[in-house]
Amino acid sequence: MEDRKAIEQFLMDIEVLDALESRISGFNTFETLGLVSTEIRHSNMLGWLMSPKENHGLGELFLKKFVQEVFYHHQHSFLNADIGLIDISLMDYSAFVVRREYKNMDLLLYAEAYNIVIAIENKIWSKESAHQLKNYFMKVQHEFPEYHQIFLFLTPSGERPSDEENWISISYEYVLKALKKSLDLKKDQLTPPVEFFIKQYEEILRRYIVGDKELESICRNIYFKHRKALDLIFQYKPDIFSDIAVALQEKLQSHPHIKMDTSNKTYIRFTTNELDNLIEKGGTWTDSGRILLFEIQNKNGKIVMKAIIGPGDATVRQKLYDIKAAFPETLKGTVNKLGAQYTQIFSKEMVSRAYIENSEHDNEKVVKKAVTELKKFLSNELHEIERVIIENYK
Secondary structure, three states: OHHHHHHHHHHHOHHHHHHHHHHHOOOOHHHHOOOOOOHHHHHHHHHHHHOOOOOOOOOOHHHHHHHHHHHHHOHHHHHHHOOOHHHHHOOOHHHOEEEEEEOOEEEEEEEOOOOEEEEEEEOOOOOOOOOHHHHHHHHHHHHOOOOEEEEEEEEOOOOOOOOOOOOEEEEHHHHHHHHHHHHHHHOOOOOHHHHHHHHHHHHHHHHHHHOOHHHHHHHHHHHHHOHHHHHHHHOOOOOHHHHHHHHHHHHHHOOOOEEEOOOOOOEEEEEEHHHHHHOOOOOOOOOOOOOEEEEEEEEOOEEEEEEEEOOOOHHHHHHHHHHHHHOOOOOOOOOOOOOOOOEEEEEEEEEOHHHHHOOOOOHHHHHHHHHHHHHHHHHOHHHHHHHHHHHHOO
């Protein structure tokens, strides 16, 4: 009777469902045709949007905005390419040719007039094949030896590529930003069917790839109000890693000495007030410009705390790595050299895969364990890491 009452209360609470219904009830071509989870369809869509001569009506605008987003946020990564933000902003993007699956590469863009080639490997749900990125890098070097060469590894959350020396990690946020800017500038010139189609793709990106904070908030509120009914319906609670991410971010945000950085379900990034004031900005990792960040990696069935030197000013990066090398007992990590973009200088497993698997779907137990381990880190290792860096950063 208790279970039945929970279901009845949920069904009768029409108002709480109205907000959700208004967001998801509309027709969407991509959902109807089952194209949301088909990676190759996303590459086809990007190829269509990036092609200046296609029939979308955006001309070269989407491609230009996308490349500008990438260059703006990763300027340090393009120093060896001998091309900068001003150069790419003044180019005529109608000169670009866009190829799909050229020698197995997802997207290849090149402009002979500017001697520039851009390779894009798109990964949403699949993983890299062995040596895939290195092979593509060699192909482009062979085919376009005299060109400015740009290699972009595109994933939903900006996953790191296996070949960090040559490939730059970017997230679908750049696609979404470029799409929004393009639609805003061209909305009066697009035909209604094309505008409708592109806006539907934008909605798919927000809902399934990048994340829709408003929609997530609506769903979370409904779940907590009718937890028992929904547990009965689905026989399990929402994604455990979403619950973990929310709990850890709430704990960090309430801490008086912590400053949050760009975060999502998979990567929760932060620093301390003292380190933020000490270490110069100039990084291209996140919009904050920070070079050193602590990062909780909430993926692959486990939760790991890391401290990472991201891309940015070479002098700052070297100083931070020298401290890591001098204090291996405090800055525990297996990396023995400073990488071109990302270098892990501390790593600690907070919650193991075995613990999560053996918790028998008890989400609250796992969340509590994650928060407990975070508290221990903030009280112990973080203070020691902070002390060592402050005392030795000259």
